[in-house]
Amino acid sequence: MSAGAGRRPIGVFDSGMGGLTVVRAVRAALPGEDILYLGDTARVPYGSKSPRTVERYSLACQRFLLDRGVKLVLVACNTASANALPALAAASPVPVIGAVEPGAQSALAASARGRIGVIGTLATIGSRAYEGAILARSPSARVVGLACPLLVPLAEEGWTHGPIAGLVARRYLSELFTLDPDLDTIVLGCTHYPLLAEELAAAAAELAGRAIAVVDSATAMAEAARAALFGEAGSPAPPPAGGRGQLGVFVTDATRMEELAPRFLGEGLQRFELVDL
Amino acid sequence: MSAGAGRRPIGVFDSGMGGLTVVRAVRAALPGEDILYLGDTARVPYGSKSPRTVERYSLACQRFLLDRGVKLVLVACNTASANALPALAAASPVPVIGAVEPGAQSALAASARGRIGVIGTLATIGSRAYEGAILARSPSARVVGLACPLLVPLAEEGWTHGPIAGLVARRYLSELFTLDPDLDTIVLGCTHYPLLAEELAAAAAELAGRAIAVVDSATAMAEAARAALFGEAGSPAPPPAGGRGQLGVFVTDATRMEELAPRFLGEGLQRFELVDL
Numbered sequence: 001m002s003a004g005a006g007r008r009p010i011g012v013f014d015s016g017m018g019g020l021t022v023v024r025a026v027r028a029a030l031p032g033e034d035i036l037y038l039g040d041t042a043r044v045p046y047g048s049k050s051p052r053t054v055e056r057y058s059l060a061c062q063r064f065l066l067d068r069g070v071k072l073v074l075v076a077c078n079t080a081s082a083n084a085l086p087a088l089a090a091a092s093p094v095p096v097i098g099a100v101e102p103g104a105q106s107a108l109a110a111s112a113r114g115r116i117g118v119i120g121t122l123a124t125i126g127s128r129a130y131e132g133a134i135l136a137r138s139p140s141a142r143v144v145g146l147a148c149p150l151l152v153p154l155a156e157e158g159w160t161h162g163p164i165a166g167l168v169a170r171r172y173l174s175e176l177f178t179l180d181p182d183l184d185t186i187v188l189g190c191t192h193y194p195l196l197a198e199e200l201a202a203a204a205a206e207l208a209g210r211a212i213a214v215v216d217s218a219t220a221m222a223e224a225a226r227a228a229l230f231g232e233a234g235s236p237a238p239p240p241a242g243g244r245g246q247l248g249v250f251v252t253d254a255t256r257m258e259e260l261a262p263r264f265l266g267e268g269l270q271r272f273e274l275v276d277l
Numbered sequence: 278m279s280a281g282a283g284r285r286p287i288g289v290f291d292s293g294m295g296g297l298t299v300v301r302a303v304r305a306a307l308p309g310e311d312i313l314y315l316g317d318t319a320r321v322p323y324g325s326k327s328p329r330t331v332e333r334y335s336l337a338c339q340r341f342l343l344d345r346g347v348k349l350v351l352v353a354c355n356t357a358s359a360n361a362l363p364a365l366a367a368a369s370p371v372p373v374i375g376a377v378e379p380g381a382q383s384a385l386a387a388s389a390r391g392r393i394g395v396i397g398t399l400a401t402i403g404s405r406a407y408e409g410a411i412l413a414r415s416p417s418a419r420v421v422g423l424a425c426p427l428l429v430p431l432a433e434e435g436w437t438h439g440p441i442a443g444l445v446a447r448r449y450l451s452e453l454f455t456l457d458p459d460l461d462t463i464v465l466g467c468t469h470y471p472l473l474a475e476e477l478a479a480a481a482a483e484l485a486g487r488a489i490a491v492v493d494s495a496t497a498m499a500e501a502a503r504a505a506l507f508g509e510a511g512s513p514a515p516p517p518a519g520g521r522g523q524l525g526v527f528v529t530d531a532t533r534m535e536e537l538a539p540r541f542l543g544e545g546l547q548r549f550e551l552v553d554l
Contacts, residue, residue, distance in 0.1 A: 042325075042327070043325075044325055045325070048319075048320075048321055048322070050319070122532075122533070126532075149430040149433060149434060150427060150430045150431065150434065150436075152430075153426040153427045153429075153430055154427065156426060157426060157427065159427075159448075163444060164441065164444050164445060164448065167440055167441050167444065168441060171436075171441065255399075255403075256399070
């Protein structure tokens with residue numbers, strides 16, 4: 001219903017449920033906005049698929065949201081952002097915001113000396129998308145990347161605090177500091193990682209013996225969405241009378257929904273709808 | 278070359294590289310045999326795909342091996358075994374051995390009181406295939422299952438010993454013992470888990486305060502292969518003059534091959550070939 005006037009929602013899609021961390025950040029930054037979320041849970045993970053397949057699936061997700069009249073598309077999935085953003089932007093009449101550009105911008109804003117470490121999935125790190133985006137803005141920056149395959153299942157299990165999360169965080173970050181002992185900023189380049197932000201920040205500070213900035217692309221995307229809708233200096237629209245904007249959640253497979261959704265959203269999910277793309 | 282006479286290889290296929298634990302077990306049990314291995318690494322993991330898709334991919338893998346004249350097919354992947362074995366057996370002129378039946382048989386042989394815990398991926402545990410196979414043979418057995426999503430990335434990272442592996446093993450197994458405090462046998466129902474067998478066995482013994490049998494389907498499949506080729510009481514053919522049988526490895530995507538293959542095979546891999554199914 002892209003012709004509909006009046007209130008139009010923000011669209012967010014992801015390969016799975018991790019993108020609900022982006023929804024959570026958008027709701028915090030723009031509480032009055034309605035949001036439609038699509039998790040392509042039947043085809044998760046995108047990270048092990050070819051770039052052409054990721055592009056095809058991403059276009060189908062975006063089409064689903066555009067058909068429902070969204071005024072803005074947020075590509076929560078880092079793999080989709082790294083592989084499909086040009087095709088998505090070309091196919092959309094409304095602005096499309098990926099995970100990588102806002103994350104890169106946020107890292108540069110936080111970094112005092114431009115020494116940045118990026119952690120993400122194998123596919124995201126392999127794409128070197130964050131490195132490209134950071135160096136395009138700041139050629140003198142130095143970027144190292146590390147894939148951290150245990151962090152997604154840790155977040156999904158809900159083991160986000162305690163000895164296992166702490167040991168895994170220290171093990172990965174000690175490897176990251178080996179790649180660059182002088183890094184001052186770490187980018188959480190995966191939708192799941194904000195759940196582990198506390199353990200990661202603690203491990204980073206402990207390993208470095210100094211404060212390390214930890215930025216996540218979910219928060220950065222919410223800020224980019226606010227800027228796209230209201231301008232850099234604008235203030236968000238007030239929430240509608242009676243409370244927050246509506247959230248509609250669609251998934252392509254319902255497995256583990258009740259378990260996973262609240263972890264990433266940070267609150268219970270009233271209902272969701274199963275759809276076939 | 279199914280018409281070829283003389284030496285014919287054993288075929289093994291898997292959704293990825295984990296099935297090399299089955300190759301390792303077969304080479305230990307039947308050192309003289311030639312083996313062809315196919316890892317469908319471009320489409321890994323099968324666990325998140327629909328049963329129909331898993332069946333279609335599995336049939337393509339088996340066809341690839343049959344076209345190369347294998348005399349026996351081992352379905353190393355538990356998801357493929359749980360979802361596609363009837364279709365695979367119907368489509369093959371040679372015997373087809375899955376992971377579940379041998380693992381179930383091995384568990385019952387090891388269990389004194391028929392109290393069996395199965396650990397595996399979400400898809401394998403969700404299918405309840407081990408439970409079905411165990412109860413079909415021994416209706417008085419009691420079977421509990423637990424998905425352990427962190428164990429695959431732990432094995433792939435090579436973090437198979439030490440504090441993280443120990444803590445993760447204890448955490449999962451304490452949950453398994455909550456489901457049945459009296460279990461006496463644990464089945465490692467995933468190709469990756471044999472790499473973690475020592476930590477899992479130690480954690481199980483510590484939690485139970487008594488010896489717990491730990492059986493893995495890789496070893497059980499190798500025994501089933503020996504029985505299929507030489508009969509229950511038969512002895513394997515001697516290795517050919519000059520050493521062990523040949524191993525040919527094919528994959529559909531080469532990502533992380535050099536890193537992962539030796540972990541599961543237990544020795545270096547001389548070469549592999551990239552194929553398109």
